[in-house]
Each structure stands twice: as C-alpha cells, then as structure tokens.
Amino acid sequence: MESYDVIVCGGGAAGIGAAVGAAQSGARVALLERYGFLGGAATNSQVLSYCGFYQCDARGDRAIGGVGYQVLLELAKLGENIQPHLSELTGNRIILLDPEKLKYALDQVVLSHRVELFLHTTLVDVKKQGSHLEVIDLVGLFQQRSLSGTAFVDATGNGQLAKFVGLPCILNQQEQPLQSMSLPIRLGGLAKYLIIDREAIKVAVELYNRQAVHPIPRQDGGVFMRVPNSNDWLWMIVDLGLNDVQEELVTKAEWLGRKIAHDLVEVLRAEVAGFENCHIVNTGPQIGIRQAWCPEAQYALKREDLQIGRKFDSGIARAAWPMEDHSKPGKPSYHPIGGAGYGLIPLESLSTKIPHLWLAGRTIGADAAAYGSIRVMGTSFATGQAAGVAAALFAQQGEPPQSHQVIADLKAQSALV
Numbered sequence: 001m002e003s004y005d006v007i008v009c010g011g012g013a014a015g016i017g018a019a020v021g022a023a024q025s026g027a028r029v030a031l032l033e034r035y036g037f038l039g040g041a042a043t044n045s046q047v048l049s050y051c052g053f054y055q056c057d058a059r060g061d062r063a064i065g066g067v068g069y070q071v072l073l074e075l076a077k078l079g080e081n082i083q084p085h086l087s088e089l090t091g092n093r094i095i096l097l098d099p100e101k102l103k104y105a106l107d108q109v110v111l112s113h114r115v116e117l118f119l120h121t122t123l124v125d126v127k128k129q130g131s132h133l134e135v136i137d138l139v140g141l142f143q144q145r146s147l148s149g150t151a152f153v154d155a156t157g158n159g160q161l162a163k164f165v166g167l168p169c170i171l172n173q174q175e176q177p178l179q180s181m182s183l184p185i186r187l188g189g190l191a192k193y194l195i196i197d198r199e200a201i202k203v204a205v206e207l208y209n210r211q212a213v214h215p216i217p218r219q220d221g222g223v224f225m226r227v228p229n230s231n232d233w234l235w236m237i238v239d240l241g242l243n244d245v246q247e248e249l250v251t252k253a254e255w256l257g258r259k260i261a262h263d264l265v266e267v268l269r270a271e272v273a274g275f276e277n278c279h280i281v282n283t284g285p286q287i288g289i290r291q292a293w294c295p296e297a298q299y300a301l302k303r304e305d306l307q308i309g310r311k312f313d314s315g316i317a318r319a320a321w322p323m324e325d326h327s328k329p330g331k332p333s334y335h336p337i338g339g340a341g342y343g344l345i346p347l348e349s350l351s352t353k354i355p356h357l358w359l360a361g362r363t364i365g366a367d368a369a370a371y372g373s374i375r376v377m378g379t380s381f382a383t384g385q386a387a388g389v390a391a392a393l394f395a396q397q398g399e400p401p402q403s404h405q406v407i408a409d410l411k412a413q414s415a416l417v
C-alpha cells in the first residue's frame, strides 16, 4: 500500500490549498477527488466567481495570497482577467471564471508542486488502529484501493472523512435553516452585445410564478453574469430550501431544479426581447450545495468575531467576505465584516480532537452566521493551505504544530495572515 505524509480528501479550493500548502512545506502529498477534474463547486456546480479574495469595504485590499493567488496568476498566464469585478447587485468584489480555463489552471498549479493526484477517486471508508486513523479506502473508476497516511485533511465540503473517523458532525441548523441549494443555469443562444433588461426579466418571472407549482421566491430577477470568453450568461435564480441532505432530498432537488430551469427558460424565450433563441447550455454536473455536515472543530468562529474583525493570535487566514445569509430561498442578505475589513480565522477552527486530522474550506468550525463568510472559495483556498501546512508539520514532528509554526510557514509561502 502506498504511504503519504499528508492525504487530502476533496479537490475543491480548500483541497487544492491544502495539497499545495503541504507540498510546499516538504510533505509527500496525495490529493483525491471524486470527479475527473479539480475545482469543487466552481467546476462541478458552475459557481463561476471567486469571492473572498478582496475585501468588500471601501479599501478593497486583497485578503488572500499563497496558493489562491498562485491560481489567479496561472489564470492570468492563460489571458484571463483576474482583476476584481464589482458585482452590480451587491457592490461586492468578485473574480469571474471560465470553467475550462480554471480546470486547466488548477491542474497546472497542483501538478507543478508534485502533488500526487487521484481523480475519479472517492473516499468510501477508513481504517483505524484503535482510535487512530491510518488508512483510507477509495473507489476509483476501475478499482478499489487503500492509501495510508500520517496526517489527513478533510476538504470534502461535507465532512465525509470526519464522519467516517467518528467525529461528531452536525447540520448547523439550530440557529437558522440550512442555506438553500441553488441550480445555476448557463444560457446560450444570446446576442453578443446583449444588455440584460432586468425589468423585463422580473415581469417574465412573475408570469412564470402565476402558473407555477414551484414558484420562484426571488423578486429581483436573480443574478446574471456573463461567462468569460463566451456570449453565454449564467443565471442564478433557482433556489431550493431543504432542511436535510439525505440522498432522496438531494435527488429531488436535482430533478426539480432542472424542471424549474426548463420551464423558466421557456417563459424567457416567449416573453423577453433578445432571449428568443436562448437555450440551456448546462446545469451541472451537480446542483450547488451550500451547506452540509459540519464536523466538530476545536473552536467555532462566531458572528461576533467577524462583526468586530477579531484578530486571533493564532489567526491563519483572513475572512473578508461579508456574512452572506441564504437561509431563506431567494435574495440573500449581507452583513459586513468589522474592524479593518477582515477577521482572522484561528487555527483552532481547523483542528479537531483527532490530533492528525484537520478541516479545511466550508467544513471548518463556524456558527451559522460566520459560515456565510468563511465558506467562499477565496477563503477556502486560505484555510486549506493552513490545514495542509499544519498536517505537513505534524508529519515532520509527530505532534500537532503550534500556531506560530504554521503562521511562519504560511508567511514563507506568501499567504496573507
């Protein structure tokens, strides 16, 4: 059986940050991902904008360096515009993404750091010696295999590794309902210089709602973003509020989301000038799941921490995205980060009671409000990188590192802390 210093489960922003961070700290790293490409929600759910890279206050400073910024520079090498774009609806700063350029850029970044990449590889179980996690079991396209590791990072977005290991996991819905799922719709067949007439879109959605069994809760026509390097537009309008993540419910969300998308687009074609020939280019590969299982971390970041932009001494990453609340399907609300426009996420939000297992990305410890900030992809690169560095240091010294050691390595890797 192959053996690694650090095994990272999940190849989204957090897993990429973790794998490259650990490799830069000298570890032999395996990164596994169940799809045939990296990127997580950006490439599997068409979430085609990076949030969290820039502060959303008047200063607008960059909040993410390190691996996340390496990815942006790789995109720039491919001719992509990596300057922040001011969102028309919210005034927040985002970076627009071409999914195919992104997949390619992520491959380049990961492979250039000699990370051993396993695509089409799903974590299905673990083996423990007593309570000590030693081996993970994987299913690939053509075979099953196991890998052994010294330290592990759960970057699955849904706490799968932590659940297998037996860490307590909750759905974090005591304070407010789960953040709704959304099905971004990529629309093609549109004119090159189309200007979105929001009033006409609102009227069309009202018309759809009059006859719909599943009406759209958003009153504002949703979010439209042009997909870079194309005449296609991404339309975020289909939200589905679910209070659990059982397979049956997620299955229904997938087919119902597609039905709503299909029916809505028929109304656009009939009612809105410029949309006569539009069609759905893509809705997948999967519905966007904002929130799932959250494993227990040593510290859950709190709303109050971000409201004052708290700077923990053990801070390993900046949370700069406003606390975005999607607990009611429809238009989200945003609650600003205080202080200097960002708060620091402490290492304790990544560490667990299992000394060689770290959390990264949207599974780190956070209450429901803080979760609305830390889950975005810019921030996920940064918490991932910190988790990877901590895991690599564990593999070197055989015990969990102190926060100052992690911070020193992160600074050496150009991360912003």
Ligand SMILES: Cc1cc2nc3c(=O)[nH]c(=O)nc-3n(C[C@H](O)[C@H](O)[C@H](O)COP(=O)(O)OP(=O)(O)OC[C@H]3O[C@@H](n4cnc5c(N)ncnc54)[C@H](O)[C@@H]3O)c2cc1C
Pocket: 009, 010, 011, 012, 013, 014, 015, 032, 033, 034, 035, 038, 039, 040, 041, 042, 044, 045, 047, 048, 049, 050, 051, 052, 121, 122, 123, 124, 155, 156, 157, 158, 160, 181, 182, 183, 184, 287, 288, 289, 290, 360, 361, 362, 363, 375, 376, 377, 378, 380
């Ligand atoms: C509809 C929607 C809109 C959003 N809008 C934005 C936005 O505009 N900008 C932004 O920055 N963020 C946005 N977010 C939030 C953001 O996309 C996620 O919170 C973010 O992707 C978290 O990164 P991650 O790496 O932790 O998880 P993910 O991106 O979910 O990555 C987890 C990875 O792990 C893999 N995986 C899971 N289980 C296994 C397993 N058992 N074995 C192997 N691999 C596994 C998955 O395939 C996936 O690639 C949005 C989310 C949704 C759902």
